[in-house]
Amino acid sequence: MPSILSQALSLLTGDESDPSQWLKLPKKRLLKKLTERELINLEAEIGATLFGTVPKGHRREFFCLDETAWIWHEEWVDEHHKLQTLTTRYEVQQAGILKVQPGPRYTYIEGEELENFGLAVNLYYERVMREIYHRDPDTGEPIATN
Amino acid sequence: MQPRNGDQADATYPKWHEEVPHGVYAGDVQKPLNAVNETYVVPGATSQSIESIGMAAVGDGNHYTDAYANPNTQTFEAGKIKVEDIANITNNLARVRRAELSTPDNSGQSAYPEAA
Numbered sequence: 402m403p404s405i406l407s408q409a410l411s412l413l414t415g416d417e418s419d420p421s422q423w424l425k426l427p428k429k430r431l432l433k434k435l436t437e438r439e440l441i442n443l444e445a446e447i448g449a450t451l452f453g454t455v456p457k458g459h460r461r462e463f464f465c466l467d468e469t470a471w472i473w474h475e476e477w478v479d480e481h482h483k484l485q486t487l488t489t490r491y492e493v494q495q496a497g498i499l500k501v502q503p504g505p506r507y508t509y510i511e512g513e514e515l516e517n518f519g520l521a522v523n524l525y526y527e528r529v530m531r532e533i534y535h536r537d538p539d540t541g542e543p544i545a546t547n
Numbered sequence: 548m549q550p551r552n553g554d555q556a557d558a559t560y561p562k563w564h565e566e567v568p569h570g571v572y573a574g575d576v577q578k579p580l581n582a583v584n585e586t587y588v589v590p591g592a593t594s595q596s597i598e599s600i601g602m603a604a605v606g607d608g609n610h611y612t613d614a615y616a617n618p619n620t621q622t623f624e625a626g627k628i629k630v631e632d633i634a635n636i637t638n639n640l641a642r643v644r645r646a647e648l649s650t651p652d653n654s655g656q657s658a659y660p661e662a663a
Contacts (some may be wrong), residue, residue, distance in 0.1 A: 470637075493633055495634075522636050523636065541643065
């Protein structure tokens with residue numbers, strides 16, 4: 402016999418199916434609702450904070466684009482009140498990290514530049530894994546969240 | 548607002564050009580991964596920052612850590628960064644991101660305009 406709640410819900414919704422089937426809360430995690438682009442946006446917010454205070458009027462993004470590339474993007478308004486942009490793409494290749502800038506200019510980064518890029522990638526990975534994906538950066542396993 | 552050159556692939560992302568305060572002189576931009584005069588410090592860092600590339604790392608010159616005082620935080624040693632490690636991290640990130648997706652972005656559009 403249907404419960405009083407079931408009957409009331411049927412009256413309210415006009416749906417006579419078992420409400421226990423559609424009243425269940427989805428068990429999907431929050432991130433399941435996001436698209437790849439939205440996830441990248443979240444990551445980019447963290448990436449932008451890795452390098453200290455962004456100068457006033459600047460917009461900075463730094464994020465992992467895909468399995469092979471990272472993006473640095475910066476926008477600012479110059480002294481002529483004109484919007485300027487600079488996008489740098491870092492391609493992870495077997496031979497090294499290829500920096501691609503408009504022009505186009507292609508150079509493999511090395512020395513301190515490579516060192517700092519590697520550090521930034523590590524910091525990004527640590528924070529993104531913990532703060533967005535709630536996973537242990539070392540093991541990739543989910544970590545408990547409060 | 549009309550997309551700028553290079554943004555035609557996706558006029559909706561990002562919307563930076565709507566957020567930058569026009570008419571404000573912001574000074575010179577930092578050229579990423581090139582030497583700059585300023586030193587940036589990751590917020591929360593307690594150790595000396597290093598001057599770099601427009602991207603800064605934190606540390607005492609030998610060891611680097613992230614800005615979060617997390618006891619589980621990994622510490623990175625200077626001079627130990629390898630391209631192979633970067634490749635592994637990049638691959639891991641992309642894999643984890645894919646695993647989180649329920650609706651893959653299969654629009655056929657690049658998530659970001661090409662740099663060149």
